[in-house]
Amino acid sequence: MNFSSFLLMRQEMILLTIILLLLVAEISLPKAKKQSIVHLAIFLFGINTIVGFFAIETSSWFGGMFHTNGLIHFFKNVLNVGVFILLLQSADWLQEKIVDNNKGTEFFILLFSSLLGMYFMISAGDFLMFYLGLELSTLPVAALAAFEVTKRISSEAGIKFILSAALASGVSLFGISMLYATSGSIYFDDIITMIASTNLTLLGFILFFAGLAFKISLVPFHFWTADVYEGAPISVASYLSVISKGAAVFILMILLFTVFKNLMHVWENIIYVVALATMFIGNLFALRQQNMKRFLAFSSIAQAGFILLGLMTGNQLGTATIIYFVMIYVFSNLAAFGVVQAISLKTGKENMNDYEGLYRTNPNLSLVMMLALFSLAGIPPVAGFFGKFFLFTAAASKGYYLLVFLAVVNVTISLYYYLLVVRAMFLRTSDQAIPYFKNKLYMKLGLLVTVIGILVLGLYSPLYDYIFELSKHLN
Amino acid sequence: MIAGISIYEILTVTSILFFIGIYGFITRKNLISVLISIELILNASVVNFVVINKYLYPDMLQGVIFAIFIIAVAAAETALAVSIIINLYRQISSVEVKDTEIMKY
Known part of the structure; x- marks a missing residue:
């Protein structure tokens, strides 16, 4: 191994x-x-983000435990950009609340360790590396969720997250041990050749899937999501909903499309049911939320359901559409969480009622929020529409018309509750509207980048072609 | 290998251990007991890996290595969970599951 x-x-x-x-x-x-x-960490991470844009060649190291190619590298870039925006948005919160308690560095170290775990997880070539990456990406986030040690709600979020995460990884490990029993190896390349739909393999696969589904917060495993998002600091909730979920979707896609390709007749039924349940339950529960963080939590559960539509295809088109959608989702959700964070930092208000009349006092913030919600809902001029459109096209190309129809019904439901927020901001007036305030430079920059992302990603079509080209690495 | 004991007996024991863990996770009222239940689940997988390696694929050590890593990670996980529980205990003077419910639905 040379330099x-x-x-x-x-x-x-x-x-x-x-x-x-x-x-x-x-x-x-x-x-x-x-x-x-804070400045130092943002500067250093900026360097990391920029270095990531240099291309990397396909290679495999440590006897196949670690491998990288254009697609994996591209996805690491998506994660990098997401974390960079997140850092910009949380800089003010850190400077005002956290650094004074002498805990600023811990935040960055935990956050970056978690990101490092995600790098290893999506580059993994065997189940050992995958498991270590998964744990390294989960455990620091539990510490981050309980970061505001003086707040009871934060500790509660931390304990709920760590206990459910440990259960999920334990169940997942039991599944991996069964896959090891049937195939005799923990390397993906060996398992691909050995896998067959015996009962033990199927049981192992389902237990393993449960562990990953927890990370993506698919429906039978979603109970932690809303509580943790509400209790954790907003940056951490945003990290969980965007970066953590994105990385887990990516590795799930790699595993389903390569390692478990021979079991496709089984997992497509599982995904079909889970996708429907995730979309309906996510959307219906989002309808009754008043707290913005819980609202975004259920909306992110519903978005995960839409992502599963792309998984149903199992081909290059599916890969490309999923990555494209996740990329757009990163920008839209970060924008929404950024606005919630800005308002919560200045005023401490997190409820939907508090947003009434926001347009009259803070027009810029409400415009960013409106764009983000339109993108999440999928309204044409913004990027989210194209992401959803391609996902539905991919699923329809395989003949899942009923599923696509039900997904469109769900888009309609989601439109209703996204527009509730927009109505509160633009059409309602309130005596206790949030007064005008100015954001600091970092927050402005963070919101600006997300707005550019939301507006440009959907209209700049060469990007989709580029992702489609990269997707051949997987299939 | 243990003379006179086949892999079926050991795998039955680990499966029982696993489901005791799941049952405990769902029914226990104390956060520390919930944590112990999770340890049971993880240990079931550890024994599974070692036994499968020893009985079925004795020429490679993949399962044993995996088991060592699981033990290490499980220790880290427990330490983190206990520290969060201690932090919670400082605020509400309780480690009961029913007291951690100010966020619901």
Whole structure:
């Protein structure tokens, strides 16, 4: 293993270096200058994001445990950009609330460790690497969810998350042990050749699927979602709903399309039922939410249901549409969470009623929120429409017309509750409307990038062609 | 290999252990007991990996290595969960599941 091959793991290396540098900075910076750790972390992570855009070649290391190709690298870039926007949006919160308690560096270290786990998880070539990546990406988030140690609600979110995550990974491990029993190997490449639809394999697959479905918060495993999102700090909720879910969708897609390809006649039935349940329950529960964080939690459950439509195809078209949709979802959801965070930071208000009359006092924020919600709902000029449209096309191309029809019914339901927020902001007036306030530079930048993403991604068609081209790596 | 005991007996024991863990996770009233139930589930998988490796594929050590990693990760997981439980206990002086319900539906 020489130096040039070592560079193929450069994303992981750089992120690890950043974590270590931040540790050193935490020790060496005097207490008066602790605020600058936020700037330092954002700057360093910006470098990581930019380095990620250099192309990487297909390769496989450590006897097939770690492999990378254009598609995986592209998805790491999506995660990078998402985390970068997240950092920009949470910088103010960190500077005002967290750094003063001397906990700023921990936030970054935990966040970056979790991202490192996701890199390893989506690059995994065997179940051991996958399991370690999954745990490394989950455990720091539990610590982050309980980050505001003085708040009871935050500890409660943390304990709910860690207990359900541990249960999910335990169930998933039991499934992996059964797959190991039938195929005699934990390497994906060996399992592909050995897998057959025996009863033990199917049981192993279903238990394994349950573990990943927990991360994506598909319906029978979604109970933690709303509670954790409500209790955790908003940046962490946003991280869970966007980055964590995106990475889990990606690895689930890789596993279903390659390792479990021979079991497709089984998993397409499972996905069919789970997709319907996820969309309906996510949307129907979102209707009755008043708290914006819970509202976005159920909306993100419903969006996960739409993503499953792309999984039904099992081909290149499905891969491309899923990645395209996840990318758009990253920008739209980050924009929505960014606005919620900005308002919550200045006023502490998180309920939908508090947003009444927001357009009169804070027109820019309400416009960003409106764009984000339109994109999540799928209204034509913005990117979300194209994401959903391609997903539905992919599912329809395989002949799942009833499923697509029910998904469209769900889009209609979701439109209703997204428009409830828009109505509160634009059409209602209120005596206690949130007064006008100015955001700091980082928050403005973070919201601006998401708005550009929402507006440009849908209209810039070469991007979709590029993703479609990359998707051949998988199929 | 244990003389006189086939893989079926051991796998039956691990499956029973696994379902005891699931049952405990659902029914226990105390957060620490819930954590112990999760440990049961993880240990069932650990034994599964070792036994499958030893009885079915003794020429490679994949299952045993996997088991060691699971033990390490399970320790980290427990430490984190206990620290969060302690933090919760500081605020509400209780580790009962029914007291962690200010967020619902």
